[in-house]
Amino acid sequence: MAKAIMIQGTGSNVGKSMIVAGILRAARARGLDVRPFKPQNMSNNAAVTSNGGEIGRAQALQARACGVAPHTDMNPILLKPQTATGAQVIVQGQVAGHQEARDFGRNKQTLMPAVLESFRRLASECDLVVIEGAGSPAETNLRAGDIANMGFARAAGVPVILMGDIDRGGVIAQIVGTQAVLSAEDQALIKGFCVNKFRGDRSLFDAGRDDIAARTGWPSLGVLPWFDQAARLPAEDVMDLPARARSGGAGLVVAVPQLPRIANFDDLDPLAAEPAIDLRMITPGMAIPAETDLVLLVGSKSTIADLAALRASGWDIDIAAHIRRGGHVMGLCGGYQMLGRTITDAEGIEGPAGTVDGLGHLDVHTTLEPVKNLLLRDGTHLESGAPLTGYEIHMGRTDGPDCTRPWLRLGNVDDGAASRDGRVMGCYLHGIFASDAFRAAYLGGLGASSSIVFEDQVDETLDALAAHIEAYFDLDALLAAAVEIK
Missing domain, CATH: 3.40.50.880 (Class I glutamine amidotransferase (GATase) domain)
Incomplete structure (x- = not known):
């Protein structure tokens, strides 16, 4: 049975999906048989799997980082927004119906058995599962019945690394504030933190990193610089699309x-x-x-x-x-x-x-x-x-x-x-x-002419991301913190 560890974020779009892909690629390069897992995802950007289902495209990219085909067990719950307040619910790759947000909030705990079934089945075939949370565990209004963040971590017994985004500002408050609103039981699952998307001289944040560690009691696993090649990887979210465009360019x-x-x-x-x-x-x-x-x-x-x-x-x-x-x-x-x-x-x-x-x-x-x-x-x-x-x-x-x-x-x-x-x-x-x-x-x-080999470019970028993780993230500490799945 595999070991497992979870990456949660202080908010949406802090870079969890990309960093998980990089961790998986780096761990694979070290000789580990690895798999991605995201209990619950919300995205209309889906991938079709070889076993005839669909999962979030971010998990398909993470599977590619592992060198394996995407499978529905990698993302057992996928919510695909159809209206301002409702979404199509995909369970283990297949349509299970449409629910309004209020109804899903009341009923989501009933999906935990399917989530745990997929997780354990995935864990039975590899050495390490790296789990990605959704949104933020600090959303206390969503904690009851949670299956995406601490609710899953508690149910599966997996430790957590918390990631903040310095590019949006206030990263000290992001991480320290997350600890402040978590229950003691949820806090105990967090084994460290990291800071993502730093620009410039990282040493200028040494005091900030140390302040977070002193206030939370959690060790730092790294301050990761901005990964300049991120735009060469497939976009996960519609929020990423404007950055891909080159309006006003030639061609x-x-x-x-x-x-x-x-x-x-x-x-x-x-x-x-x-x-x-x-x-x-x-x-x-x-x-x-x-x-x-x-x-x-x-x-x-x-x-x-x-x-x-x-x-x-x-x-x-x-x-x-x-x-x-x-x-x-x-x-x-x-x-x-x-x-x-x-x-x-x-x-x-x-x-x-x-x-x-x-x-x-x-x-x-x-x-x-x-x-x-x-x-x-x-x-x-x-x-x-x-x-x-x-x-x-x-x-x-x-x-x-x-x-x-x-x-x-x-x-x-x-x-x-x-x-x-x-x-x-x-x-x-x-x-x-x-x-x-x-x-x-x-x-x-x-x-117009074509001058790239697209799939090779994606793999080259994943390799560069793995090197980025090895250089700036304490992968040894993450692997040491992972626990064996019972």
């Missing part, structure tokens, strides 16, 4: 409307990495620039609601003008559905039952269905013959005359749809831009 202009429930936007990571691409995230209040070459509509957790938001922002008018000027449009998954003539939700899957008009740039019709398609796919780009891989994660099917102009072949079946002039295209396959040959062929057709 092919790819405009991406940032809709409220944007999902599975890992399609953007390879494009953001390409020097010849000027990727621009278009936020509400901004117009799609006239110089845009490609409008890319990516996935959505709530297609009909996001289509309404697209219209409210005036982007439907901008897209129509872009097409009239001879521009190109690609829709992936939810974006594909939006480009069609109609979307029918007869069973009220996303809200009130009914049919809404799509943007009408593809002659296709979509019917939403309750069964979710979760598939890993291999295929070919028909025009160039370039091989590609990707995944499907959607509810619904799309048919119509433009489907007679497919642009992909998945297995022995042609797939996707294109307009008569070929400038508007759509499909359900996510992740295709990570396939270097396809990306080069598609961008070449738009007059």
Whole structure:
């Protein structure tokens, strides 16, 4: 049975996911068989696993850091926000229903058996499990029934390292204040702290580090400098997207409307990495620039609601003008559905039952269905013959005359749809831009070149992150603090 330790943060977006990936990669380099685990995640950026389920994409990247395939046990509870107050609940990779936040808060403890089952099954096959918390254990209003932070740590009997974010300021108060609001039992689980995202001369924070240690009684496991290559790793959260864009740069202009429930936007990571691409995230209040070459509509957790938001922002008018000027449009998954003539939700899957008009740039019709398609796919780009891989994660099917102009072949079946002039295209396959040959062929057709090997770049960055951990984080102390799972 494995040993385990948990990384919790003083808040969201303190860098837990990336640091856990680095710890896992570094531990693997030391010869350990390692696995990631996150009891509960909230994200619309999901990955499809080889065992036919879905988990948060951060855990898929962490699995890659371990050199293993993603598995649903790595993230047994995934919440995918669909409305301002409700989310689709994924349990061990499969849809278990929709719950409002208030109801989930009352019922979440009932999910602990599934969480512990996945954790113990994962721990049975490796040497070390590194667990990532969610949000902050200092959210005392969420402590009752907690399964994401101290509630899980107590139930599983695992020690905790607390991480703060100095870049947002007040890191001493973050860590000392977290201790102040925790119960004595929760405090006892914390075996040390670390500080992330430091910029400049680290010695200038020696007194601050020592003050935290003196006030809390916890040892420091390191002050980690800002990891400059973080943007080369796949984005975990929509909050990371603006930093990936290079608005105003040189190259092919790819405009991406940032809709409220944007999902599975890992399609953007390879494009953001390409020097010849000027990727621009278009936020509400901004117009799609006239110089845009490609409008890319990516996935959505709530297609009909996001289509309404697209219209409210005036982007439907901008897209129509872009097409009239001879521009190109690609829709992936939810974006594909939006480009069609109609979307029918007869069973009220996303809200009130009914049919809404799509943007009408593809002659296709979509019917939403309750069964979710979760598939890993291999295929070919028909025009160039370039091989590609990707995944499907959607509810619904799309048919119509433009489907007679497919642009992909998945297995022995042609797939996707294109307009008569070929400038508007759509499909359900996510992740295709990570396939270097396809990306080069598609961008070449738009007059841009591809100059990176994307997957190699991700692995090189994970190796650099592991070296960063070895240099600035006390990995020996973390491994010594890990406990054997009973």
